[in-house]
Each structure stands twice: as structure tokens, then as C-alpha cells.
Amino acid sequence: MEVPDGTNVLEAALSNDVPLEHFCYHRYLPVAGNCRTCMVEIEGPKGAMLTIGCNTKVAEGMVIHTDTPKAKAAQKNALEMLLLDHPLDCPICDKAGECKLQNQYMEYGLYDFRRGVPRYFKGGKDEDIGEHVILDQERCVLCTRCIRFVDELPKTSELGIVNRGHESKITIFPGARLDNAYSGNVTDICPVGALTLKEFRFKQRVWFLKKTESVCPGCARGCNITVEHNRGRVYRFMPRESAELNKTWICDEGRFSFNYYQENRVEEVRVGSSPKTLKEGMEQLAGILSGLDKEEVAAIASPWASLEDNFILKKLFEKKFNVKNLVAPLWAKKGDTDHLLKLAEKYPNEQGLNLLGIPTDSKDFWDKMEKGAFKAVIVMSQNPFGQDEGRARKTYGKVKTLVVLSAHKTKTVEQASLVFPARPFTEKSGTFVNATSRLQRFRQAIEPENPDIVESSLGLCRLAKVLMVEGFEFEDTPSIFNAMAKEVEVLKGLTFHSIPPTGKVLDLNPIAPEPFQGVKAQPNVLGKAKA
Amino acid sequence: MQTVEPQLTKRFGLKDSYTLKVFLATGGYSSLKNLFAKKPAEVIEEVKASGLKGRGGAGFPCGMKWSFVPQNTGKPIYLAVNADEGEPGTFTDNYMMMNDPHLLLEGIICACYAINSHMAYIYVRGEFYAQIQRLNGAIDEARKAGYLGKNIQGSGFDLEVYVHRGAGAYICGEETGLLESLEGKPGKPRIKPPFPAVVGLFGCPTIINNVKTLSSVPWIIANGAAAYAAIGTKESTGTHVFGLSGHVNQTGYWEMPFGLPMMEFINHYGKGVKGGALKAVIPGGSSCPILTAKECEDLTLTYESMRDHKTMFGTGCAIVMNEHVDMVKVLKNLTHFYSHESCGQCTPCREGTAWEDRLMKKLLDGEATTQELSMMLEIADNMEGKTICVLSAALAMPVRSFIQKFRADFEKYCKPSISAVPAEIS
Numbered sequence: 001m002e003v004p005d006g007t008n009v010l011e012a013a014l015s016n017d018v019p020l021e022h023f024c025y026h027r028y029l030p031v032a033g034n035c036r037t038c039m040v041e042i043e044g045p046k047g048a049m050l051t052i053g054c055n056t057k058v059a060e061g062m063v064i065h066t067d068t069p070k071a072k073a074a075q076k077n078a079l080e081m082l083l084l085d086h087p088l089d090c091p092i093c094d095k096a097g098e099c100k101l102q103n104q105y106m107e108y109g110l111y112d113f114r115r116g117v118p119r120y121f122k123g124g125k126d127e128d129i130g131e132h133v134i135l136d137q138e139r140c141v142l143c144t145r146c147i148r149f150v151d152e153l154p155k156t157s158e159l160g161i162v163n164r165g166h167e168s169k170i171t172i173f174p175g176a177r178l179d180n181a182y183s184g185n186v187t188d189i190c191p192v193g194a195l196t197l198k199e200f201r202f203k204q205r206v207w208f209l210k211k212t213e214s215v216c217p218g219c220a221r222g223c224n225i226t227v228e229h230n231r232g233r234v235y236r237f238m239p240r241e242s243a244e245l246n247k248t249w250i251c252d253e254g255r256f257s258f259n260y261y262q263e264n265r266v267e268e269v270r271v272g273s274s275p276k277t278l279k280e281g282m283e284q285l286a287g288i289l290s291g292l293d294k295e296e297v298a299a300i301a302s303p304w305a306s307l308e309d310n311f312i313l314k315k316l317f318e319k320k321f322n323v324k325n326l327v328a329p330l331w332a333k334k335g336d337t338d339h340l341l342k343l344a345e346k347y348p349n350e351q352g353l354n355l356l357g358i359p360t361d362s363k364d365f366w367d368k369m370e371k372g373a374f375k376a377v378i379v380m381s382q383n384p385f386g387q388d389e390g391r392a393r394k395t396y397g398k399v400k401t402l403v404v405l406s407a408h409k410t411k412t413v414e415q416a417s418l419v420f421p422a423r424p425f426t427e428k429s430g431t432f433v434n435a436t437s438r439l440q441r442f443r444q445a446i447e448p449e450n451p452d453i454v455e456s457s458l459g460l461c462r463l464a465k466v467l468m469v470e471g472f473e474f475e476d477t478p479s480i481f482n483a484m485a486k487e488v489e490v491l492k493g494l495t496f497h498s499i500p501p502t503g504k505v506l507d508l509n510p511i512a513p514e515p516f517q518g519v520k521a522q523p524n525v526l527g528k529a530k531a
Numbered sequence: 532m533q534t535v536e537p538q539l540t541k542r543f544g545l546k547d548s549y550t551l552k553v554f555l556a557t558g559g560y561s562s563l564k565n566l567f568a569k570k571p572a573e574v575i576e577e578v579k580a581s582g583l584k585g586r587g588g589a590g591f592p593c594g595m596k597w598s599f600v601p602q603n604t605g606k607p608i609y610l611a612v613n614a615d616e617g618e619p620g621t622f623t624d625n626y627m628m629m630n631d632p633h634l635l636l637e638g639i640i641c642a643c644y645a646i647n648s649h650m651a652y653i654y655v656r657g658e659f660y661a662q663i664q665r666l667n668g669a670i671d672e673a674r675k676a677g678y679l680g681k682n683i684q685g686s687g688f689d690l691e692v693y694v695h696r697g698a699g700a701y702i703c704g705e706e707t708g709l710l711e712s713l714e715g716k717p718g719k720p721r722i723k724p725p726f727p728a729v730v731g732l733f734g735c736p737t738i739i740n741n742v743k744t745l746s747s748v749p750w751i752i753a754n755g756a757a758a759y760a761a762i763g764t765k766e767s768t769g770t771h772v773f774g775l776s777g778h779v780n781q782t783g784y785w786e787m788p789f790g791l792p793m794m795e796f797i798n799h800y801g802k803g804v805k806g807g808a809l810k811a812v813i814p815g816g817s818s819c820p821i822l823t824a825k826e827c828e829d830l831t832l833t834y835e836s837m838r839d840h841k842t843m844f845g846t847g848c849a850i851v852m853n854e855h856v857d858m859v860k861v862l863k864n865l866t867h868f869y870s871h872e873s874c875g876q877c878t879p880c881r882e883g884t885a886w887e888d889r890l891m892k893k894l895l896d897g898e899a900t901t902q903e904l905s906m907m908l909e910i911a912d913n914m915e916g917k918t919i920c921v922l923s924a925a926l927a928m929p930v931r932s933f934i935q936k937f938r939a940d941f942e943k944y945c946k947p948s949i950s951a952v953p954a955e956i957s
Contacts, residue, residue, distance in 0.1 A: 033722040034876040036917050050916065055722050077913035081882035116903050117889040142875065161717070161875070164700075166885035168875030 006525040009064055010038045010053035020066050021075045021108045023082065023100055023191045024143035025054040028247040029152060032144050035082065037104070039074035041065040050074055075108045083109070085120045085166075086192075087138045095193030097206035101141070122169065129171075130158075130178030132198055132252060133187060137169050140194035146170065146186040153249065153340060153519065154180040170194070181342065184255045188239060188248065197236070199256055204235045212445035213240060213501060215432055217304065217348035217425050218254035220512055221341050222434030224502060225250060227258075227426050227445040234258045234426055234445065242502040245438065245515065251342050253335075258426075264409050266421040269452050278420070278452035278462070285418055286466035288401050289320075289376060296375040298325035298365070301358050303347030305381040305456060306430030306442075308480040310349070310356055311488075312457040312472070313380055320469050325374070328353050329362035329384045339517040343435055348425075351433035351508060355490060369395055376401040380456050381422060383410035405456045421453040428455040429477045431499070435512035440503035441496065535762050538750040538770050539743065540786040543630045549665050551672040554633040560678055562753035566641055567686040569752075574645035578748065580756035582768035587613055587704075587741035588816065588845045590834050593748075597738060599728035600646045606735040610643050610651040611713060614742050615697050615704035617656060618816035619868060621846040623772040623784045624742040628655070628662040631746070632669035636692065638745030640683065641752050643690050646738055651692045654709050657699045666694050701872035705920045706739040707731075708874065719874045720920035743772060763789035767833040767844075774848030778805045778856070784848075793830040797851060807853035811937070815845020817865055818925030820932035821858075842932075858937040859944055862929065863891040869926035880923035883914035887930055894944050901945050904934055 003012045011027065013020045023035035031054050038053040043063040050070060058064075065071055083101060090096040124137030147159045147170065158176040161168050172178055178186070187195045209228040216223045216237065223246035226238045237258045239250040269281040276284070289297060299317060301310045310328070317323040334344040353360060362384075368374065377399045385392040389411050396402050396415040404416035407424040426445045433439050454462075457480055464472035474480045478496035485491040490506045542548040542557055554560070566574065579594030600608055612635070616624040628635060639651045655663050670692050673679045681689045695713055697703050703712040707721035710732050721727075731737025747769055751759045760768045767789035774784040779801030793812065797804060809824040820842040822830065830836055837844040852861070870884035890907050893899045907930055915927035934941055 031722065032876075033919060034878070036878050039917065055724070074913075074917055078878050078917065081878045081886070081913070084882045084886060114906065115886075116899075116906055117886070117893055120885070120889070141878070142881065163875070165870055165873040165875045166881050168881060 003058055004525050007058050008054055008525075009040055009042070009056045009058055009062075011525065012058050013040075013053060013064075013066060018066060019107065020053060021079065021104050022054065023104075023141055024145060026145050026148075026189055026248075028249075029145060029148045029189075031055050032148060035078065035141065035143050037075055037078040037082070037108075039071050039078065041068050041071045072108070076111060079104060079109045080111055082141050084115060085122065085138075086141075087119075089139070093139065093193040094196045094201050094206070095139075095190070099193060100191035120166065122167070124169065124171075127171075130183050132184055132256070133178050134196050134198060134201060135170070135172075136194050136196070137171075139192045140170055141192050142168055142170060143191060144170070145189045145191070146195060149182075149186055149189060150178070150180065153185075154182045156180040159186075181251050181253065181336070181338065182249060182340065184252045185239070185249050200236050204230055209235060210445070211238075212426075212443050214425065214442040214445065215348070215434075215440045215503075216250060216254040216257075217432065218251075218257055218346070219335065219343045220345040220347055220350055220435035221246070221343050221515065222348055222432055222438065222440050222503075223250045223254060223341060224440070225254070229426070229445050232446045232449065234262060240501075244502060245434075245436075246341055247516075249341065251340075253342070261407075261424040261426050266406050266409055266413060266419060267450065267453075268421060270416075270419040272417060278454065278459070281418060281420060282459075282462050282466050285401075285403060286463060289463075289467065292375050294321040295325070296373070297321040297378075298327075298369070298374040298376070299378040300380060300382045300384065301326055301328040301353065302381040303328055303330060303350045303353055303360075306349065306425070306428070306432060306477070307352045307356070307484065308430050308477045309380060309456040309460075310352060310358060311484045312460045312474075312480060313378070314356055314358060315471070316460055316464055316469065319471065320464070320467060325365075326358060327362045327365040328358045328360050329365070329382070330360050331384045331386065333386075339519065341515050343512050345435065345512065348434070349432040351435060351437055351511060352431075354511075355433055355488065355506070355508060366395065370398055372398040374399055376403065378403045378405070379412055379416075380405045380460075381407070383412045385411060387411060389414075405459060420456075420459055421450070422456045422459070423448060423453055427453075429496075430455075430457075431481060431496070433506060433508065434503075436510040436514060437506045437508040438503040439491070439494075439499060439506050441499045441501075535770060535788055537786045539627065539634070539746050539772055540630075542634075543626070548630050549632055549669065551633060551669070551676055554631070558753075559633050560637055560684075562637060562641060562749040563678075563684055563686070566644055566752050567684070567688065571645050571647055574641065574752065577756045578645065578751060581751045581759040582756075582766070583744065583747055583751060583759070584767070584834060585741055586743035586747070586771065586847070588618065588818075588843070590844055593740065593744055596728065596740075597642070597646050599726070600736045600738060601729060602647060604736060607650060608646055608648040609732045609735055609737040610639060610646065610648045611706075611709060611732060611737055611739045612639060612651060612653040612742060612745060613704060613706065613709055613739055614653055614655040614659070614662075615709060616659075616742075617701040617704045618818065618846050618848075619865075620776055620813060620850040621774065621816045621848040622776070623774050623846075623848060625656075625659050625662050626784065627742050627746055627772070628659065629665055632662075632665045633673065634746045634749065635666075635742055636669055636673050636679065638748040639692055640678070640688075640690060641748045642738065642740060642745055644688055646736075648738070649689050649691065651690065652713055652732070653692065653694045654697055654703070654713055655694055656704075657697045663694055663696060670694070700874075701868075702874045702920070702922060705922065708920065709739060710737065717874070719876050720922075722919050764831075764833050764835070766835045771832075771847050773800075773832060774846075775801045775851065776848065777851035778807070778853040779803065779851050780805050787832070789831075789833045791832045793827045793832060793849070796832060796849070797827075801851065804851060804853050807855050809851065810854045810856055811852045811858070813850040813852075813929075814842055815847055815849065817850070817868070818921075818928060819843040819845045820928045821936060823936050858933055858940040859891070859895060862933045863888075863895055865929050866891045866926065869922065873922055877918035877923065879914045880918045883910055883923055884926050886910055887926060894941065897944060897946060899945055900947065901942060904938070904941055904945065908934055 022038040033055045041048040127135040224240040224242040337344040407422045461472040481496040583593040584590040702708040703718035708718040712718040781802040866888035870888040911927035911930040914923040
């Protein structure tokens with residue numbers, strides 16, 4: 001096996017599908033070497049030596065055994081000690097199903113239980129240590145992953161160990177709260193159920209969750225996530241590993257946004273105040289649009305919408321109306337930013353607009369609109385005046401037909417004469433281009449119950465069909481992407497399914513710095529063997 | 532048995548032996564002339580040739596350790612003096628610091644010159660309050676007299692020495708635990724590699740030596756490696772301050788060359804076993820495997836003889852036990868000590884030491900069977916050699932040797948095990 005220089009033995013094994021037990025080791029954290037489970041035998045001048053894999057760098061010609069009787073026994077015995085006073089409350093533990101103790105017991109343990117003495121009660125169940133995190137001392141295996149995380153990444157150091165020996169406990173420092181902007185990550189890296197999320201506790205057993213590869217649309221960073229859902233409901237967003245982008249981390253703001261996408265939704269097609277089917281709505285809209293001059297129709301594209309949505313809207317305007325009447329105003333207030341992942345710009349697809357050449361400067365557009373130049377305006381996934389109802393009423397008042405495609409109820413939806421429900425990113429497939437010009441794909445996690453709730457892109461395709469415009473015969477979003485890739489220069493040669501899971505950097509100027517500024521080079525080299 | 536002049540304890544009987552005046556009058560700091568005439572590399576070679584081994588317990592060759600320091604890192608190099616003397620049964624370093632602090636300083640100067648260090652820290656166990664006063668007094672005197680500070684005795688060599696008070700943890704006597712503590716952190720041993728000689732105190736190359744190791748160096752520099760190597764045995768050169776405690780008529784410490792038979796040490800210096808026949812000896816601090824009276828018969832006070840008897844020289848301070856000692860209670864004391872002092876980082880030590888202690892309590896309560904004894908032996912195997920530092924091995928070794936060598940004592944506490952029930956009944 002050949003791996004990059006500096007790879008440790010454990011990493012070399014794990015990245016090349018050689019299983020090896022481990023608890024404290026985490027690929028993106030400094031090595032602690034305290035759980036003593038990744039024991040391997042390395043052949044040396046004095047015979048085979050038992051050592052831990054995580055703190056041993058691979059060297060030329062090294063012979064490593066992961067499954068000799070001696071190594072296996074060491075792995076098993078360390079596991080036995082870890083489980084010695086574990087409460088075994090798996091039936092009520094939210095980690096059950098994705099717990100390293102459970103999984104690795106089946107893989108490396110399978111010994112008969114013996115303790116011979118009464119269980120030692122460490123105490124400390126259900127300790128509220130932060131806005132999102134609950135600590136259970138009894139389940140803790142003291143791997144210190146959480147401590148290393150808060151020390152190394154947010155650098156807030158709220159966690160530490162008190163006491164010595166088997167009375168050691170992980171806890172927050174007096175007066176501190178685990179309230180940093182990345183606190184949720186400690187629950188992901190906790191190998192057991194010691195740290196759990198208030199937002200997920202007792203909500204769902206993990207083995208029921210389906211996992212869908214996705215991208216967080218919370219800001220322009222586009223962290224890779226997994227949408228975890230069951231029976232049409234999303235229960236959590238989990239970070240998805242991307243060595244180049246977010247490693248295995250996401251911010252709390254993104255993590256806990258999962259409820260936002262399923263609340264306050266537009267549920268049905270509406271014309272005026274009466275509910276309609278999608279077919280009726282489209283026909284009515286087509287009727288209105290056909291009666292107008294093409295200069296009288298305008299549209300607002302969106303940095304929150306996918307490349308496909310924006311592409312179809314733009315294409316419709318190129319073919320049927322005047323593309324100069326298409327704009328994507330950037331109006332959102334800037335959010336928090338930091339040296340790790342969060343970006344102040346809240347648009348997941350601003351770069352996508354640049355890529356498609358949709359202008360974002362909207363001053364002339366609003367002027368024209370206020371002068372009453374547009375009779376019909378299509379607003380896609382936008383709410384340009386935010387909560388400013390007066391401004392919205394004033395501007396939209398000049399428009400006879402305001403058509404809104406939106407997943408959520410907004411002030412713009414309230415002003416609309418035709419409303420079409422749209423799907424949020426969890427309910428459709430598509431692509432975003434993040435601030436560092438990475439084209440990333442997200443896949444559909446759940447299917448809305450109402451068949452009239454369609455992706456904006458496919459809804460607009462239907463409209464085109466009713467308007468009898470050719471070139472919109474798309475069945476799904478991947479085929480829209482593939483058609484777009486043929487037309488747009490920087491996407492040439494790509495297909496929806498050929499985009500790597502962690503995205504592809506496009507030849508486009510980045511509009512934000514790379515993540516993890518000022519964080520020490522990640523300590524562990526990925527040990528993918530050369531083919 | 533050779534008789535040699537004392538090197539480490541020669542000022543012990545003198546009035547005001549800890550003062551610079553008495554120190555200078557009795558040949559103190561005289562090695563510095565020889566020292567500064569040599570190049571640092573030559574000093575290291577001299578110490579290597581002397582065969583001086585670390586007196587802290589592991590017995591690592593001192594000169595070899597010094598030669599591991601990289602000189603081209605551009606970082607300062609530190610010397611840390613381990614005066615944490617925490618091994619149960621060990622009590623000689625504190626007398627060294629109490630009676631002859633300047634000898635330690637002279638050794639520090641020699642060592643620092645050899646490894647090119649200009650800063651030394653003496654990490655003293657917090658309870659040694661009087662010793663700390665003496666050390667600080669000696670440092671002040673030495674600095675005023677030009678033996679410390681800038682340009683020591685016109686040699687152009689600068690050295691500052693600071694005393695750091697520990698806060699009382701056995702594990703801070705482990706070299707990397709000591710470094711962590713010195714940096715102001717909890718004393719938790721560091722994962723190796725990197726070794727402290729390369730990345731040590733504050734991330735800089737650091738050598739950690741015991742008090743007696745350093746105190747032995749001035750004599751070597753003054754008299755030459757060959758003279759030192761001629762004392763003691765081939766593998767255990769020089770002299771050592773041996774301690775004796777427990778059931779002997781005369782407890783105390785004596786400086787002697789290596790090589791004295793253990794029984795002679797007990798009978799001649801210790802004036803015989805008190806209160807009964809000899810049962811067992813822990814030869815060099817509580818973590819060394821225990822020896823039976825029979826094993827002591829051909830044991831000598833040398834590194835090699837201890838190794839041949841499958842124990843360790845350790846700190847050279849023996850604990851003697853007579854026939855009335857209950858080995859179970861002794862081991863309970865040790866398991867309690869080690870489980871209390873485990874830093875709690877590594878799983879096998881954190882859980883293993885406490886597990887052994889809880890099993891020992893069960894045994895003393897009369898609740899255990901021989902199955903628990905085998906379990907204790909197995910746990911000892913699972914603890915040893917699988918952790919960052921050797922604390923878990925320091926308990927595993929006594930557990931194994933106590934149970935194996937004094938099994939009868941342990942079985943007395945056992946209730947009949949289920950497997951001991953005759954077959955026809957079960």
C-alpha cells in the first residue's frame with residue numbers, strides 16, 4: 001500500500017477500507033492517543049511491537065498487522081475497559097444506532113460481560129451545558145474529541161476535564177456555557193451518547209432516518225450536509241465530509257435551520273383569494289401573459305434558487321419576453337461571519353447568477369416598476385422588501401399581475417395575485433455555486449404530499465408549454481442541468497450525475513476567502529492509497 | 532565490597548552544609564574549571580563513558596539522553612530537574628536538597644553546559660517546603676558569587692535556575708507530566724513521539740534529569756569518567772544513596788557503590804529485620820515487582836541483578852516486610868494509591884487501576900473468589916504496555932507479582948468459588 005508522506009497508520013487503514021477500532025481519533029482534530037483502542041502490531045527490529053495506530057506515522061517498508069491475536073486482544077481489552085461502567089441505557093439513548101461503542105462492540109468486542117464489582121456511578125445525567133447541547137456524564141468515554149474541537153476550531157475552550165483517574169469528568173468551566181456558533185458539532189463527533197442535541201433528543205431513532213446528500217443553503221459557503229428524514233419530515237441536518245470545504249463541520253445556524261424549511265409554507269396554488277389546481281393556475285397565468293406586450297412582462301430571479309430554476313426563468317425570458325427585464329436583487333442583510341465557515345453573504349447561489357449572467361443591480365428595474373412600466377411581474381423565491389410592508393405595497397401596487405413562486409409565506413406572497421407553491425431545497429434536486437466557485441449538487445430528500453407543489457424550474461417549463469414556447473420539454477432537474485451544461489461555457493462537459501459528491505471548482509472568480517482562515521493546517525494527512 | 536569516598540553525601544554531617552561557604556571549603560564548584568575547559572560534546576562523551584544511569588527509576592543512560600538534544604532548531608533548550616520524588620518508599624532526594632543544594636546546582640551547571648541550555652527549572656514536590664527554601668537560598672548565594680547568572684566564572688556561559696513548586700501529584704514525576712505541570716497545565720503525560728528531548732517544555736528541546744543523577748555529574752567531571760566507571764559494577768557504575776524502610780531495626784539512607792548484596796544491606800545497615808523473619812522486599816519504590824525472601828538471597832543492589840530477578844532497580848529505596856505482613860492489605864494500599872493518582876487519560880489505566888482497586892476491596896470484604904484473582908491478573912496484563920506513560924504498568928507489576936508470589940495470602944480471603952463445588956453436588 002502506498003500512502004502520502006505523513007499519514008498515520010490508523011488513517012492509512014481507515015481510508016483504505018481496512019477496519020480498525022478507534023474512539024478518540026478524529027481525522028480533523030489533533031491526535032490525543034488516549035482511548036488506546038487502535039492497537040496494531042508493527043514489525044520492528046525487536047519483533048512485533050504493540051502500539052497505537054493514530055500516533056504512528058507510516059514509514060517506508062513498514063509491516064503493520066491489525067488483526068493478529070495480540071492486536072485483537074488489545075483492541076478488545078481496551079473496549080472492555082471503556083464499557084466497564086457504561087450505563088447501557090441504549091434503549092433511551094439517541095446515539096443508539098450510530099454509537100461507536102455499540103458498533104465496535106459487535107466488531108471487536110463480543111466478550112462476555114464481567115465486572116465483578118458494583119457499577120461505579122459517575123452521576124451527571126441530563127446536564128444542560130449550552131443552548132443546544134445536553135451532556136450525559138455516565139455515557140462519556142473521555143475521548144476528549146469535544147475538548148479538542150472547542151480548543152482548535154472555534155477556539156472558545158468552554159470544555160475541560162475535572163478530577164483524576166476514573167473520577168475524571170468532562171464538563172464546562174464554571175460560569176461558561178457551550179454557546180459558540182459551532183457547538184452542535186461536538187454532538188456529531190461524540191462517539192457515544194454523552195453529548196446530544198436538544199433539537200434531536202427523543203425525536204427519532206437514527207435507524208429510521210434516510211440520508212440524502214445535500215448542500216446547506218444558509219450562506220454563500222455551501223457546506224456539504226446530509227439531510228436526514230423519515231416519512232416526509234426532516235429531523236436533522238448533519239455535516240457531510242468534504243476535505244476541501246467544510247471538513248466535517250457546520251455552523252449551528254445552518255444545522256438548526258432544518259425546521260425553517262418545513263414551516264410557514266405556501267400550501268396551494270392560489271389565484272386572487274381562491275385556491276386552484278396547478279393546471280388551472282398555469283392556464284390563467286398563460287392567458288394573462290399572452291395578452292401582454294413582451295416589454296410589459298418582467299421577472300425577479302433569485303440567489304436562493306438553484307442554477308436550474310434561474311436558468312429556466314432566464315431562458316423563458318430570452319425566448320418569449322425581454323431578458324433585459326430580468327433581475328436578481330441582492331437585498332438580504334449581512335449576517336455574522338468568522339474565520340471558520342460562516343459568511344456574511346446569505347446567498348447560496350450568488351455565483352450562479354454571475355455564471356448565468358443575470359444582473360444583480362436592480363435600481364433601474366425598481367424605477368421602471370414604480371413608474372408602472374410592467375403589467376406582470378414573476379417573482380421567484382424572492383422577498384426583496386423583507387418585512388417592509390409599506391414599500392412592498394407601494395412598489396407592487398403598480399403591477400397589475402404579481403406572480404409569485406415561493407416555498408414560504410412572505411410579504412411578497414401577501415401582495416401576489418397569483419401564487420404558486422415552490423419546493424425548498426430539501427424537496428428538489430439542483431445545483432448551487434458557492435462563494436469560492438464550487439459547483440455543488442443537492443438531491444431531493446422528501447416528496448411533498450401535494451402534487452401541485454413543483455420545483456420552480458419545472459413549473460416554469462409547464463408555463464412555457466402552455467404558452468407554446470419550444471425547448472422546455474424537461475422531465476426533471478438533472479436533465480435541465482445537462483441542457484444548461486451544453487449552453488454555459490464553464491459547465492461544458494459536465495452532467496448532473498458526474499458532479500463529484502463534494503463538488504467541482506469552476507473557472508469563476510471567487511467572491512469570498514477560503515474557509516478556516518488562521519486555523520493550523522489540519523494535522524492528519526488523508527491516506528488514500530494510490531491506485 | 533569497595534570502600535570509596537562519598538560523592539553525594541560527603542557534606543551531610545557538616546554544620547551549615549547547605550551554605551556556599553561550607554560548600555566551597557569542601558571542594559564545591561571545583562568541577563567547573565574542568566567543565567569549561569571542555570567542549571560541550573566532550574562533556575557528553577565523558578558522561579557517556581562514565582556509565583552514569585538515570586537515578587529516577589528507569590535507569591536510562593544519562594549521557595545518551597543528553598546526546599538526543601538537537602542543537603540546530605533555533606529554539607532555546609531547557610533542563611528540567613525532577614525533584615518531585617513521589618514514588619512510595621522513596622525519600623533520599625529531599626535530603627540531597629536539604630543538606631547539599633549547591634551540589635545539585637553544580638550538577639545543573641554541568642548538564643546545562645553539555646546540552647547548551649541557559650535555563651533550568653527545578654520542579655520540586657510542593658510538600659518539600661524547607662527544601663525549596665534551601666534551594667532558593669542556594670540559588671541566591673550562587674548568583675551573587677557568580678556561579679549562576681551571566682558569564683559564570685568568566686567562562687562566557689550564562690545560566691538561570693528557577694525553582695517551581697509542584698502541587699502534589701504522583702504523575703507529575705513522570706517526565707512529560709512534569710513538563711505539562713511546569714507549563715501550568717494539569718499534569719497529564721504527553722503522547723510520544725515526539726520525545727521531550729526534541730519537543731519538550733514550551734515546545735522546545737528539553738532534558739529531564741533526577742536530582743541524584745545531576746548531583747553525580749560534578750564528581751565525574753572533576754575526577755574523570757574512568758575513575759567513576761571503576762566504582763560499582765560493570766553495568767551499574769558509581770555510587771548511589773540507598774534507602775531502607777519498613778521492618779528493619781535501623782531505617783535510613785546510606786551512600787554506597789553499587790553491588791552490595793541485598794541481605795547484607797538489610798542485616799548490616801538495617802541491623803536486621805524487625806519483628807519476625809523476612810517475608811518480602813519491594814526493592815526500589817512501590818511500582819517495582821515484589822521479591823520474596825528467597826529471591827533476596829542472591830540479589831545485589833545493581834541494575835543488572837534486579838533485572839535478572841525480573842524486578843527493577845527503581846529508585847534504590849527498598850521497603851522491607853516481615854512475616855506478619857498481610858500482602859492483601861499491602862496491595863490494597865497500592866491499588867488505592869495508583870487508582871487515585873492515575874491522571875485519567877488512557878482507558879486501560881483510568882479504568883484498570885480503579886477496577887483493580889474495587890476488586891481488592893471485594894477481596895478484603897471476603898466477597899471474592901479465586902476467579903477474581905485470575906481476573907485481576909488478566910486486567911494487569913491488559914493494563915501494561917498499552918498506555919501513554921508507565922503508571923498503569925507501575926500497578927500491573929505489583930498486582931501480578933503480589934498475587935503470583937503470595938497467592939496463599941490472597942486465597943485466605945477468597946470464599947469458595949462455584950467451580951470449587953464438587954461435581955456431584957452441582
